[in-house]
Amino acid sequence: MNESSSAPERRVRQGMDYGETADVHQVHAAIQREKREPRVGLEPLSLWLIAIYGLAVFFGGAYLGRYSGSFGADGLDPLGGAPRPQKHGPNGPGGAETQQLSQADRGKKIFSANCATCHQANGLGVAGQYPPLSGSEYVNGGTRRLGMIVLKGLQGPLTVKGVQFGTAVMQPWDKTLTDAKIADVLTYIRQDWGNTGGPVTPEGIAALRKELASHPDSFTEPDLKAVPADAELPGGAPAAAPPGGPPNPAASPAPSPKA
């Protein structure tokens, strides 16, 4: 249809570089044919749309109420309150499910959420950066050193299994994890990957936390060396549990490719 009208086409072509527009009408064929600027109709709201609004508000509000962790500034657990649940036992509300798990199983969950990024799921760490937990003398030794490391963090070079690690810093976990969770995760790492340590009690961690409350910085290797290798946590005197015993048969065949 455009081929038929050659006369206007010629007129358009001759003068028209789009910088110069002598004849507005001819240049803007597109404008001529276009529709009016859009207007707005006034259809009313339909009822079922209002129902959707109601559902969204209800669902959003319910979600906020359910998973807000009591709006505590330090409540990391969306189901529980702020971390003061020791008075009621190691688990906050909603703990029925977790109570059925053994300490090491609970620790495994905490480990994969918090620790496995650096120390890896197989506990072998990353060469040169993050020391291994599997077979580590710190993990298999006394519980006091372990508690110190996890509560307050660790910086500076560290020698594990004869290899020196230096670049990475371990963050303090005393603000993030509760006593019960630290005890769980320590129990787990002392029993998986062929490690032979005994369980760790929340009471021991709590006592150590109190003891270290005024210690401001992360520990360094000399700090740890100052503590005897077999020192246990204060208060709690855990009887040496049978290594790799009943708590955690499921996790023992963890793949460790290099082992």
Add this chain to the structure above:
Amino acid sequence: MNPAEIPLKAPSTAAEAGSEVSIHDVEQVERALIDASTRLPVLFFYTSAIVWLLIGTLLAGFTSFKLHAPDLLADYSFLTWGRIRPAHMNVMVFGWASMAGIGTSIWLMARLCRTTLRHPLLLIGGAAFWNLGVMLGVGGILAGGSTGYEWLEFPPYATIVLFVAYTLVMSWAILMFRFRRGDHIYITQWYLLGAFLWFPWVYGATQIMLFVVPVQGVMQEAVTWWCANNLLFLWFGAIGLGTAYYMIPKVIGRPVYSYHLAAIGFWTYALFASWTGMQRLVDGPFPAWMITASIAATILTIIPVATVGLNHHMTMRGYFGLLRYSPTLRFTVFGAISYTVFSLLGVFLSLRSVAGYIHFTEASIAYSHLGLYAFFTMIMFGSMYYIVPRLVGREWRYASLIKLHFWSSAYGVGLMVLMLFVAGLSQGSAMNDPTIAFNESTESILPYLRGRSVSGMLLTVAHFVFAFHFGLMLLGLGRTADVPTFLNPQEEEAVKTHL
């Protein structure tokens, strides 16, 4: 041209017909003058945007290939994955998407305020500074100066230049709105004005909290994701929705279905979208209520999404057949539908139980591409297909190229989202299983990453075809005709009258 007074003289048709001047003729002349005044700045923004689009596409290709061929060009430090990925992302966000969005906004704002563009030099300056900012930023990233915050990797000196550029554009926007004619403020103007005010808020507040008075520790992540998500929602989302609200009724020539729906959709969007962002950090070391508040706000965005979606759908109802012909409409409607999918998927992915599986995996990349490409970029393409002919006085040269562009883009982004989403699911469940080593979880998604590279090639074809076509238009090589370039030959008279 003095913009304060638009000469309302009769166009030649009226003279030829010998009749008196109709309102319609007057409107035509007014529109022609407005378009003429926006020509240089809008084309400058568009050209820059398309150049950045090509650069970003090439960077994206490298990024994608390196995930399954890590040795590719690994000997050059500036081509390592850790640099070209942020370079790709920032080129697309600030180079392509923002500049295309500003270009379209300028034109829409001028049209809807019924005023010729004042001080076009201000905008040319703004565009030049914006280009400079993106150039400095990308150069900084490639040189190793990335800040390390996702979406905000530009080094601070580039950000300052961007702010200067933005201030120039912003002062123009305020001026333009100040001198609008007519009482009516159309829906598109709400969104555009909102976007122009939200961008400095989101971007500025984040820059201050990250670089000027930095917040401590993990809270930096909270700020970063609030920013990234709201650049997507409040900046790109608002411009994209505003454009769709103009293009759909304009092309089909029918009023928007309902003012009430539009008003509810706009205000609830403004209210809820600004709370989102932290839902990307589920299970992170943050107070639970912060993340939950974002999730709840994301759930509440169902309200604006359903409302806007319904409004567009009801406007289109009975006119879907036109998708066969109009390039603008096809791209815009694809974008509008993608917006609904993107938002509803966003709600689903934000829930704690789902996010526990897919967060920190490729699925969040799929989500970002769904928003920034399938929704926003497609709408921008649609608006360019509408606006550029009005600026250069030519019609698009080849319908076949437009079709090729559309189908490569549509299939490309569809395949990409699908591949990355499935990859994310598989990767996420592997990462949640403590008996699977981290390496294995990433190796398991290699086939999907290769598939993603294929989809990237489709998008590359689309973008180069579009850039070529746009280049033809710039050079004045488009068709000179009275009818637009239809995707398919017209079959019925009824169709013709509607385009």
